[in-house]
Every structure is written in C-alpha cells, then in structure tokens.
Amino acid sequence: MGRLIVISNRVSVPKAAGAAGAQGGLAVALNSALREHGGIWFGWSGQETEEFTGHLDMQRNDGVTTATIDLEPQDIEEYYNGYANRTLWPLFHYRIDLTEYDRNFGEGYERVNERFADSVLPLIENEDLVWVHDYHLLPLGSLLRQKGVKNRMGLFLHTPWPPTRLLVSLPFHERLVASMLEFDVIGFQTTEWLESFLHYVQKEMGLTVNPDNSIDYEGRKVIARAFPIGIDFEEFVAAAASDEARQAHDRLKESVRGRKILIGVDRLDYSKGLGERFEAFARFLADNPDQAAKAVLLQIAPPSREDVTSYQMIREDLERKTGHINGAHADVAFVPIRYVNQGFPRDELAGFYRAAAIGLVTPLRDGMNLVAKEYIAAQDPEDPGVLILSQFAGAAHQLKDALLVNPHSIEHVSETIKQALEMPLAERKRRHASLLASVREQDVLRWREEFVRTLAGTADTPSVAPSLTMESAAETVDQAGPA
Structure with missing residues (x-):
C-alpha cells in the first residue's frame, strides 16, 4: 500500500497534548494514520488571500506533513459560508426550512472544489490512497478522475445523509450524487444514513445495490458502508x-x-x-x-x-x-x-x-x-x-x-x-x-483502520446489505419526527 493522502476542508496541525485548542480524536486518528503510512494532509488554511494563486504552504510537525492553500473572500463566502453551510449543512440535518438555494453558492462550491483538485493533484503519487472528508468536498473525487487520477479514493461523510424526499429538493442533486460515485468507497456514520443513500441511488438513479453493499455504476463497483466513528x-x-x-x-x-x-x-x-x-x-x-x-x-x-x-x-x-x-x-x-x-x-x-x-x-x-x-x-x-x-x-x-x-x-x-x-x-x-x-x-483507531483497509481492498466486506426497501427508507423522515 502506498501513502495516505487525507483531504478535508480544514487541516489540523499536530499540537502538544493538553494544549488549549488541542486536537480532537479525529485529528489524532488521522495524524496517527499519516505517521504510519506516510503521506500528506491537504486542505484550506483558514486564511484569506486577495488573489488565488494555488500556492501550497507545506509544513512538517510531529512527523506529519500538511499542505494548505489560502482562499479568496468570494470563495469563502460562496463555498464555505454559502453552499457548504447554508445549503448542504441544513439540508443534511433535515432543516429544509433553513436551506438556501443560490446559484452563486453552487458556482463557488464547484470553483473551490476545482481549486482543491488542481492544488492537490501534484502531491498524489501512483500508489497513494486518497481519503476525502465530508460535505464540503463531495465532487472532489469526480474532479480528480477528470484530471487523470486512477488511485483508490474514498469519501467519508461525517454528517447525516437525508432521506430521498428531502434530498431531491436540492437543485442538481443527481449530478452531485453522481460525482460522489466516482469514489471507490463511500462511508457513513450509521446504517440509517447509509440506507438513505442506497435508497436514493436505487430510486432516483435506477442503480443496482449488490448484497456486498457495492453499487454498480458505469462498469465499476462502488462500496458504500457504515463506519461508525469513535473517540481515542x-x-x-x-x-x-x-x-x-x-x-x-x-x-x-x-x-x-x-x-x-x-x-x-x-x-x-x-x-x-x-x-x-x-x-x-x-x-x-x-x-x-x-x-x-x-x-x-x-x-x-x-x-x-x-x-x-x-x-x-x-x-x-x-x-x-x-x-x-x-x-x-x-x-x-x-x-x-x-x-x-x-x-x-x-x-x-x-x-x-x-x-x-x-x-x-x-x-x-x-x-x-x-x-x-x-x-x-x-x-x-x-x-x-x-x-x-x-x-x-x-x-x-x-x-x-x-x-x-x-x-x-x-x-x-x-x-x-x-x-x-x-x-x-x-x-x-x-x-x-x-x-x-x-x-x-468501537474507538476512533478501529474506525480509521477499517476504512483504510476497505479503501485498500484488504478488508472483509459484509455478506449482506442493510435491510432496505423503497418504502421503509422513504418513510425514514416521517418516523424521525419534525425537522
């Protein structure tokens, strides 16, 4: 197995244990994985720049290499404050009443994902595993494929995944999900969020979900599984x-x-x-x-x-x-x-x-x-x-x-x-x-090891898929109470 390339909206630079603002369990687990396998953690620095240049700030701290880029104010407003946190976040948490649909938000989201893809591309070597995190970067796998990346790539969603009848309120929802299917592995926190996703790809896209939780998509098999995260x-x-x-x-x-x-x-x-x-x-x-x-x-x-x-x-x-x-x-x-x-x-x-x-x-x-x-x-x-x-x-x-x-x-x-x-x-x-x-x-180290093994193709896959019918998954939102 090659190195591990972790990509997320923000990057956690290793800090002294117990320090104010010290790392949470997720950062501890990912930094541990990067030390074990080698590789790079890439993402936004959290800083603004007047003009995007794609300049990479490379650092090495406590055995972990990080690479960050700065974003323009318009990027932050449209991609982060806009599409990520005023469109996807409320929708994924069943708050359709707070969800804002704005074409500029969508354009900013796609533009920043394109910038992420261009910036991280030179860092990816042939045998590397690429692990993308969360709702900020759902199209990133598709964009990297378009740029010639053939590596094994996985996505883990830390948020819920909404029922189909809520997701279809999102403009261009099918295009967004289709871009996610360019990943080799898609991970969810629980079987409930997994079942909602499987229901969507069956009902809205007409795709086949196999007994091993793989989805047939354009001649490939995409693994979708629940990987419940824990603490260290x-x-x-x-x-x-x-x-x-x-x-x-x-x-x-x-x-x-x-x-x-x-x-x-x-x-x-x-x-x-x-x-x-x-x-x-x-x-x-x-x-x-x-x-x-x-x-x-x-x-x-x-x-x-x-x-x-x-x-x-x-x-x-x-x-x-x-x-x-x-x-x-x-x-x-x-x-x-x-x-x-x-x-x-x-x-x-x-x-x-x-x-x-x-x-x-x-x-x-x-x-x-x-x-x-x-x-x-x-x-x-x-x-x-x-x-x-x-x-x-x-x-x-x-x-x-x-x-x-x-x-x-x-x-x-x-x-x-x-x-x-x-x-x-x-x-x-x-x-x-x-x-x-x-x-x-079920701690965070087990979560990390199971996802990486699945992404590398060395883990056992489930023999049966979650119990799912079109009707039962569609009713999830009704059983869950008010939004």
Missing part, C-alpha cells in the same frame, strides 16, 4: 486522569456547593437542539420545585460560523432564554444555567464531564456526536453519571443503555432528567459498564 479511548481516559482534569473537576464541584451538575458541550449550532434543551430544563425546574435549587446546567457552547445569519439568531435566542430562565429560578446565591461561549482544552473538559451527574446530549439531528462517548469515557465507574442521549444522534445506534429521548418533546426530556437524578447507583453502574464497553471497543 485510551487518550481520553488518560486525559480524564490528568492533574488538569482533577483540578477542573474539583473547581467545578466546589463552585456548585453540593448541587447536581448537568453538562452539555456543543458547538453553537441549531442542529444541537440547545434551545429545546434549555426549555426542557426550565420545565424540569418548574415541575420539580423541591429539586429546582439542587441542579445546575452547565452549557459550554463555543461560537461557530458567526458570518451566517442563522447562527447569529441561535446565539441571540439562547441568550434570551438563559436570561429568562435564570430570572425566573435564580436567587442571590444561585443561577440554574451557566451558559459559556468558549471552548476548553480536552483535559479540562474531561474533568468537567467527570464532575457531572448527567451528560445532556440532545441534538435534533447528528451524524454521530462524540461528546456522548467522551462523557462515558470520563466517568468514575464506581459512581458514574447518566447519559441522556437524543434518539436522533448517530451515537444512539451504539449507546443503547443511555436514556434515549426525543429532543423535540420538552416533557420527555424533563421527565428523563428527573429519572436520571433519581437513578439508583446499581442501575447507573450497570448502564455505564455496557456503554463503556461499546466506547472502548
């Missing part, structure tokens, strides 16, 4: 045992003065269901006055995509709700919601997780959600907290012993908070042991 389990457990984590744990516990802590850690995004989460906590406070002064919700929500209007609106909405709830339920020595708009290093987060009696992970729709897995890994097995998890997160397919909730139902989440706070120690330990085994076994 050993690294995160070590982080939870660090001095920094212990200090963060003690600091948080001391500050709440014996109250039970509920914790949410989410990027500030409408898909995370933060508004509904706050309303559910307010309902819990109102319905359980005897416990109202005994529970604190710590919501950590670093801002993101601040140039997109819908993200500005969600921040304003959460600030209003926080003020209203705290005004109604606080006293001079206590506020029920601590709403923090900043990120924290992984060691500190691990300490916060360990201090929390409840991990509140209630996205309206999520490809996987690794916060749920981090919360489990950080717990004390002798006195573990309880994970409350949205049934619409990809992680719910694996973490069956969490308390699964419908995040659209304020009453359901409120009642589940009460259930979690009153759960006996024996049940908490039983549930946690089961969840911990799943998180340990």
